[in-house]
Amino acid sequence: MAHDTPTPVDFWFDPTCPWAWMTSRWVLEVAERRPLEIRWHIMSLTVLNEGRADLDERWHRNLALRMEPVRVCAAAEQTYGPGALGRLYTELGTRFHLEKAPKDRVTYAEALAASGLDPALADAAGSDAFDTAVRASHHEGIARVGTDVGTPIVAVGDVAFFGPVVTPTPRGEAAVKLWDGVLAVAETDGFFELKRTRTRDPIFV
Numbered sequence: 462m463a464h465d466t467p468t469p470v471d472f473w474f475d476p477t478c479p480w481a482w483m484t485s486r487w488v489l490e491v492a493e494r495r496p497l498e499i500r501w502h503i504m505s506l507t508v509l510n511e512g513r514a515d516l517d518e519r520w521h522r523n524l525a526l527r528m529e530p531v532r533v534c535a536a537a538e539q540t541y542g543p544g545a546l547g548r549l550y551t552e553l554g555t556r557f558h559l560e561k562a563p564k565d566r567v568t569y570a571e572a573l574a575a576s577g578l579d580p581a582l583a584d585a586a587g588s589d590a591f592d593t594a595v596r597a598s599h600h601e602g603i604a605r606v607g608t609d610v611g612t613p614i615v616a617v618g619d620v621a622f623f624g625p626v627v628t629p630t631p632r633g634e635a636a637v638k639l640w641d642g643v644l645a646v647a648e649t650d651g652f653f654e655l656k657r658t659r660t661r662d663p664i665f666v
Contacts, residue, residue, distance in 0.1 A: 467498035471621070473602035473614040475506045476534060476553040477527040477564065479663040481613040483630050485550065488615070490636040501546035503538070504599040504612050505531045526564050528595075529586035530557075533569045535594045536585035537578050548576040559665055620647040629664040 472488060474481045492499060507528040530553055537545045552572035556562035562571075566587075570580035585591055602614040605621035614623055622643075631639050646652045 465496055467496040469498045469500065469618060471500045471502060471602075471614075471616040473502045473504040473598070473612065474550060475504055475527065475612045476530045476550055477557060478506060478612045479558050479665075480611070480626050480628075482554045482558045483628050483663055483665075484613045484615070484625060485554070486630040487625075487627065487636055487639065490630065490632055491640045494637050495640065499547065500543065501550060502543075502598050502602060503531055503534045503546070503595060504602045504614065505595055506612060507531070508596055508599045509603075509611065528592075529564055530569060531595055532585045532588065532591045533573070533582060535591035535598070536582045537573065537576075539591065539594060540582060541578060545576065545578055549573065549578060552576045558663070615643075617644065617647045622647070626659070628661060 470488060472485060474485060476482075488497070488499060491497060505528060507524040510524055534546060534549055534553075537549050549572060552575045553569070556568050556572055557564065562568045566583045569583035569586055573582050574580045602616075602621070603610070605616055606614055606623055610623035612623075614621055615625075616622075625639065625643060627639070630636075646655070
């Protein structure tokens with residue numbers, strides 16, 4: 462592939478996940494230095510974890526709340542097209558992860574308005590009208606990698622994987638170096654997994 466030909470990158474995210482946020486900022490950092498065509502898609506930690514008996518009631522309540530901004534993203538995508546998702550994700554993530562704003566209608570409406578989208582789409586948070594679209598997008602991502610993963614899912618061309626999970630977000634040449642490593646494993650036939658236990662929380666800088 463020529464160096465100036467954009468590399469297609471499909472990115473599935475749940476806007477409430479801090480780890481997906483870190484990875485998304487890394488991909489955007491790379492896009493400032495390498496030609497990437499980033500296509501944003503929604504997935505849902507709520508859908509991923511539904512029916513799990515090993516999670517207590519507090520976790521199930523939390524997962525129900527996490528579904529709200531995903532629904533708002535689905536409403537925005539259906540109304541404005543997939544190009545709106547990247548802008549909305551940035552505005553939601555900034556509020557959730559950097560400003561520690563609550564997951565409520567006010568926050569969703571503010572993020573929509575800041576994205577140039579109709580703030581009335583915040584009403585989708587409390588409706589199941591877009592759940593079919595959420596599940597379809599979620600399952601499209603999961604079908605690429607299998608069920609024993611989380612968010613984000615990143616696909617480079619025909620190869621998809623969970624992660625990379627990294628903190629803090631690599632910047633500058635460090636971001637490109639990680640990208641080149643991801644491309645290397647994506648191009649390796651039969652490569653499946655590298656993993657180690659996380660020893661720190663997300664670092665938002």
